[in-house]
Amino acid sequence: MNSTSHRLSLAPMLDLTDKHFRNLCRIMSKEMLLYTELTTTGAIIYGKNDYLAYEDIEHPIALQLGGSNINDLIICAKKGEEYGYDEINLNVGCPSDRVQNGSFGAILMRTPALVCDMVKSLKDNVGIPVTVKMRLGVDELDSYEYIHNFIANLAKANVDEITLHARMAFLKTMSPKENRDKPPLNYERVYKLKEDFKNLPISINGNINSLDEALAHLQHVDGVMIGRALYHNPYMLIDADELIFNHPAQKHKLTRKEVIRAFYPYIEEHLAKGGLLKHISRHLLGMFTNIPNARAFRQYIAQNHYKDNAGIEVIENALVLIDED
Ligand SMILES: Cc1cc2nc3c(=O)[nH]c(=O)nc-3n(C[C@H](O)[C@H](O)[C@H](O)COP(=O)(O)O)c2cc1C
Known part of the structure; x- marks a missing residue:
């Protein structure tokens, strides 16, 4: 994996950053690191589908695993490596009920020793980087000292990188949804941690809304991970390789419509295999x-993409509603 690809990454988001969305992102940025959705060890080991499938073009791509059983994590990380993933990422930040009951995600913020054992075991068993995505703390465990010691131990376990969602998780008092927005952001604490751990790559995440904001964070940390803002406005990625990865300016920057049309071969292949248009x-x-008429575009797609035999023409008809080329 290119050692700078983590300067910008797509956050793992269940139900959103599936391989279709990741392929769309890749048309606009060749460099940014893409994360899969959280993939549980149970799904990988016992599931009927191939949860690890992705397209070559998605590299660099990191597989995010969720689990708490070390042997299961090892099995899944090895499988991920066989599939050619560039990185294994451990989810230590997801606050959903389902995830808590499975005893992984943000609840692991309470058990640093276990997380360090996981990282050590994964490092012993795979040759690709092992990284952790975590919060600044959980419930009453909210001191600087707590997160500092946690990261110091992860560094000793040879973790390759840490992504910090720059807020606490309040599992006892807030719903999973509230936990995404309500705990206050604390970017300063992430910057301070980076100062304390100069040799450990640290990425920052949480409510970063533009590439300009990302550039400002990059003055303090090694990488920026963006989730919702990218999902709701993916075209911002058209400038990512130039602004974040210092590529030379493109002679012709694809327009929004050109990006969508460049996606057609991928969509056609999906349809040819019996896939449904609405999934993409x-x-x-x-x-x-x-952009003017964005609403009409969205409405046209929403009203037509679920119909039997819906094909590329649904998207073409929706594009006609937008004046911009
Ligand atoms: C719909 C949704 C699903 C998410 N799923 C995951 C997930 O699978 N794994 C994970 O580590 N975080 C997950 N998150 C958290 C995001 O990765 C990210 O940490 C959070 O949204 C904050 O970043 P943002 O403000 O840039 O979106 C999810 C967030 C949302 C909104």
Whole structure:
């Protein structure tokens, strides 16, 4: 994996950052690191589907695993490595009930020793980087000292990188949904941690809304991970390789419509295999954010993409509603 790809990454988001959305992102940025959705060890080991499938073009791509049983994590990480993933990422930040009951996600913020054992075991068993996505703390465990010691131990376990969602998780008092927005952001604490751990790559995450904001964070940390803002306005990625990865300016920057049309071969292949249009077209709804008639575009797709035999023409007809080329 290119050692700078983590300068910008797509956050793992269940139900959103599936391989269709990731393929759309890749048309606009060749460099950014893409994360899969949280994939549980149970799904990988016992599930009927191939949860690890992705396209070559998605590299660099990190597989995010959720689990608490070390042997299961090892099995899944090895499988991920066989599939050619560039990185294994451990989820230590997800606050959903389902995840808590499975005893992984943010609840693991309470058990640093276990998380360090996981990282050590994964490092012993795979040759690709092992990284952790975590919060700044959980419930009453909210001191700087707590997160500092946690990270110091992860560093000793040879973790390759840490992504910090720059807020606490309040599992006792807030719903999973509230936990995404309500705990206050504390970017300063992430910057301080980076100062304390100069040799450990640290990425920052949480309510970062533009590439300009990302550049400002990159003055303090090694990488920026963006989730919702990218999902709701993916076209911002068109400038990512130039602004974040210092590529030379493109002679011709693809327009929004050109990006969507460049996605057609991928969509056609999906349809040819019996896939449904709506599974991909739902990810296009944010492509015209802040552009006149974006609403008409979204409505047309929403009203037509679920119909039997819906094909590329649904998207073409929706594009006609937008004046911009
Ligand atoms: C719909 C949704 C699903 C998410 N699923 C995951 C997940 O699978 N794994 C994970 O580590 N975080 C998950 N998150 C958290 C995001 O990765 C990210 O940490 C959070 O949204 C904050 O970043 P943002 O403000 O840039 O979106 C999810 C967030 C949302 C909104």
